[in-house]
Amino acid sequence: ECAECSYKTGVKCNLVRHMQRHTGKKTFECAECHYKTAYKSALVIHMHTHTGYKPFECAECNYKTAQKNHLALHMHTHTGKKPFECTECNYKTTNKSALIIHMHTHARDRPFECAECNYKTDLKCNLVRHMRSHTGEKPFECADCNYKTALKCNLARHMRSHTGEKPFECAECNYKTAQKGHLARHMRTHTGEKPFECAECNYKTAYKGQLAGHVHTHMS
Known part of the structure; x- marks a missing residue:
């Protein structure tokens, strides 16, 4: 058994490999x-x-890929199979990312409310971060320039502009990036995944910005 979490295995080498996560x-x-x-x-x-x-x-x-799971994702574009189902409604989709995005449409218990606007969240730390958008507080400062930010993750991302570090690498090609979100977006060029779906028609796209542009075609 793992001393850090609930993981269990009967094979010692599996436990050794698992412990490297911690x-x-x-x-x-x-x-x-x-x-x-x-x-x-x-x-x-x-x-x-x-x-x-x-x-x-x-x-x-x-289509070819270096990873078996990427091929499995890609095949959904041919079969139309939608294995990922919402537990709150009858929504189904071909990929996990789209389901995660969809789940945000269902209201959760959000006891922490902003006194300045209608923002609500289920986590107190999220409210603390949000309040900085009203107060203008930017407690995280760069030691190399005058950059300041309200979020620690933004500072970590900014620091890569000084170091040139690009820790997020594509397993399919030589693409590298300083931001995890950029890698996720890039991977869709390999998998063919289109997690952003129009609620009015069957339009799907790999990019959130393209969906926003498409939605305007229904408004006109």
Whole structure:
């Protein structure tokens, strides 16, 4: 059993591998670049970005990928299968990302309310962060320039503009980025995933901005 969480296994090597999630230890290193990972399988997949090897091929079109799960996601575009279902309504979708986005439409218990506007949240820390949008408080400052921000994550992202660090890497190609959200958006060019769906018609897109533009066609 894991001493940090509820994980259990009957195989010692599995427990050792699992513990690396908690320790952050990354024992497997790429010989071609600075990529490191806690898992041998992840390193094998990463190496495909250097070799260009894409063993998983779609039987319906010319799509190829280095990762089996990406092929499974892609196949939904052909079959129309919608395995991800909302527990609150009859909404179904072909991919997990779209379901996560949809779930935000269902109201949750949000006991923490802003006294300045109609913002509500289920977490006190979210309200504290939100209040800075009213007070203008920016407690997180860059040590290298005069940049200030209300959010710690924004400062971490900003610091990469000084270091040039791009820790988020695509397993399919040599794309690298400083922001996790940019990598998620980029991955859709490989998987064909289109998580943003129009509520008025069957239009789908990989990008939130494109959906906003499309919605205006229904308003005109």
